[in-house]
Amino acid sequence: MDLFTIVSIILIIITVITAIIAAEMKDLLSAAIALGIMSLIVSILFYMLQAPDVAITEAAIGAALSMAVVIFAIRSTERWEK
């Protein structure tokens, strides 16, 4: 098993864990941040799979912009899920 495979398996596991955190967290702000981390790691995965175009887009939109929009939305309602 080479380094590439090990790193990608670790990244995939982190992706799954952050996704579960994002879904299960009662604190919406933390959930949004978990979502952002997930996007970031997915963009690294894209880069490793030789898709730099997609990686740049995913990083800019997934990790930065959509997280910001979600956080703005949370700010205008309530932080805790009921």
Next chain:
Amino acid sequence: MIRPVLLIALPLFFAFLSPIIGIWSKKGVRYLIIFATALNATLAGILLLEALQKPVFDIIGGFQPPLGIVLMVGPLGAIIAFIINLVAFAISIYNLKVEKEPIVRYSMLYLLLVMGSTGMVLTGDLFNLFVFLEVTSIASYGLAAYNKDKKGYLGAMKYVIIGSIGSTFVLLGIALIYSQLRTLNMLDIAARIGTMDPYVKIMAFTSLFLGFGVEAEMFPLNTWVPDAYDGAPHPISAAFASLPAKAGVFALARVIFTMFSFTNFLWFVVVMGLLTVFFGEIVAYTQKDLKRMLAYSSIGQMGMIIMGLGIGTTLAVEGAFYQMIAHALGKALLFIAAGFLIYAARSGKIEDMKGMARNPLIGIPLLIGALSIMGMPPFAGFYGKFFILMGGFSQGYYAIIALFLAASIVEVAYYARFIKIVFERGNESKVIRPDAATYVPLIILAIIIVVIGVYPKPILTVLQHVGTFIAGGA
């Protein structure tokens, strides 16, 4: 010589232009939209005449088909595009009644809804179809919530959730097909569909079928329909029934006939259609709210179209297409009339609308539209149902025909009840005269319904090409 791409490029041009014009004149944008849809309808009419000679292929970007994108317009696609644009023109006149701000954005969303639906019908590329599906559905989400009240948000939210699931399914289907065939052109796919792995083929078909079923209001995926129609502004309810729904069901037809020439899988389509008919008609019978009743009736009618496609004989598919045309015209008319009735009665309940349609300007078109939707002979709606039934009979689907007829009877019953109430004598003082923005589109649609009902020959001439369509042609 009209290039089909103009039907997509010109609305886009006007849509991008409208924010700039909107800075000076908000009224100007509304008239611009009317002009754009009228221009589109004219172009679509000319395109129809061209497509009748031979199918029109419009290569985009100068790359031969499987490399680039190609628009593929046969006679059937052309007539559906024509009807979509014609109805869109009529509805754009009624749009003048919408007063709520931001009106410029509303107009843009509406124009792009028209553009997306037209594109779904014209395109000959599977991924391009998905792009136009996205354009159509995202425009619909924005318009469904445009009233910004509780009902609107609820409907739009349901639509967003179910619509996204549908889009995901379509994308999955496309991915499966591309993974096996390495192509996205529909005719290329059709030529090599036999080399696909059978399991992947069925999965791809099911995904695409379910995905487009959302727009086509097919049974398990249509829970958004009543809420979205109910919450949307009145012109948009009319547009929903006529534009995205028809485009979605045409995409279904493309999936079934052009790409997968399945013959042994069609019973599935028939059963789904029948379930849709039953669900729609029976629930519609119990509705007390006018727009919800029309929405459920729309589900029923879409089910009939899907059934016609599923029966799969020339006659039945001809009926399905006739029904698409008649339903687009009739339901748009009824929703516009419903908008007026709700405005006049200040209530959405049918029982509050006693005698509201007693003005002939509203009453006569309303009557024509309702009779056409019920499938009464001298009007357009009759031929569709009749051909579907005859097609089913010739295929030996007896039980299905019986259920279909029973559903039609239920339909006649609740429309008759509605007609009786709106023409009933009572609260004379509240009856008001519609203004031009309401009755002009009503009269346009009513005249078309009567003309193609009394003289169906032109439509039937176009529908002769159903044979080649079923065989996998354009």
Next chain:
Amino acid sequence: MKKALAIVLAILIFIVFALAFVKIPFGEKMSTYPHYYNPITNQTSNMSLPQHYLTYGKNDTGATNMVTAIVVDYRGFDTLGEVTVLFLASTGVGSLMYVENKVKKKVRRSNAVVETGSKLLFGFIILFGAYIFIHGHLTPGGGFPGGAVIASAFLLLYLAYPKFHAKHEKLSVSESIAGLTFVIVGLIGLIIAGYFLYNFLPFGLPTYLFSAGVIPLIYVAIGVKVGSELTAIVDSMMGVRE
């Protein structure tokens, strides 16, 4: 009960699709892909579609970045559609978040480090975004990521200055002009060569900035458009708070 049912259903759907997706030839040699067929001339080619893109892509489009060649030139019409989708999203958000008279609420100033930092970074981020979309035909990236980067520069301003507001009219004018550019480039192609979105400018030398015909032009338009649309979305979302 309901949750268990949902999980079972999700697993079922996952299995059904996974069974189909394992049949994707992942990582196989490209030469084993099926050959494409041209339905108009009725000919089967001697190579597969991805192979054609990689072999002839540079000659066909003049772009060195293959992804850009496919996105903007081979399937430019899809991109026009995707740009419209984004336009719709921003218009839809704008119409839903529209409020007649915005009430100004008192907001706390953010701290000095954020303010100075964002002032400093703003220009560089804009520059970087512009770089990404101008070089779209040469290096990875292009209009969409470039536009997103530009929007994130504005996002920084929103974070640093709670009172900051981009003018909606200006945003919509810039996105309109960018969109119109895209459509007009397409229509010019239709007039000159008879194909919508035809690459009518000379290709020039590969790897040079001014090459690949209309691709840089379109990508600049897309970049401006995406940047202003995403900024408009962020701005609309901020508007709710006040």
Next chain:
Amino acid sequence: MVTDWLIHAGLVALYLFLAMVIGLLFMGIARKITARIQNRVGPPIYQNFLDLGKLLAKKTNIKHNWIFDFAPLFGLGGVLLILAYLPMGGYIMLSGQGDLILLLYILAIPALGFALGSGASGNPNAGVGVMRALTLMLSYEMPFLIVILSLMIFYNTASLSVLLQKQMNYLWGIAALPISALAADIALQGMMAEKPFDIPIAPHEIASGPLVEFGGKYLGLLMLYSAGSIVVETSLFVDLFLGGGIVLNPTVYGTLAYFVNYLVWLALIFVVWMIAIFVNAVFPRFRIEQAFKFYWKWPTVIAIAGLVQAYVMSVFLGVVP
């Protein structure tokens, strides 16, 4: 060419006129018979013609609005359209593929016209009557539809003229599918709105219901309408189950066959009408919910039994007429 058209048009006019006359005569006979059963003398048979003449000559002062004016014409037009599609003694004016299904559709038109007009008058009795009529329609259509379907399956056609042809050559529907014929006759009673299903009209409760506001010329038109309906409904049964009264093959015997067939058809519809009238004279009236429940229970079950019979005969036993 032109003369052909003229002859055709003349024949159409003649048949429609005869149908109206027959309908009015039947109504007169029904009045007489009911009176006899109830031990009265009753009006003369030609009384209805006098009534009609009087009504049509009358001036009308009741003005409602355009819907009210339009509705009787709508109803009458619907009846004439159906008559044009129904073979009367083997002569069909209009015909085409699948007119059995077409008939199912256009049978609803007259009822709709009725609903429109009486709703427009604003009389509460009329409103009640119309709602009852629509509910009744919904109830009797169910068994009737299944009956038509059994016929279509058994004779393997959706065309009335082919159905008549096959009945003449093979066996009358009533002999081949007696169960379906029974269901059809029960449905027919509702379709004609005779007792026990005269709920929409119900003279004693709601003052003739939908008719209450009509007078003068309108009532005259409606009288013609009901005369036409009687011929439509009886003739429907005769065409579906009694071979349309065709005893002589027109291709062999020519004009004589048409004449004889017409007379036989007349006799048959008279018989069907008489059955309906006797049932009418004997039974009391149902309430609307009772009628609805009744129709969706008994005739539907009978009709489904007929459907099974037709299906078994044609598919499993291979009986092909």
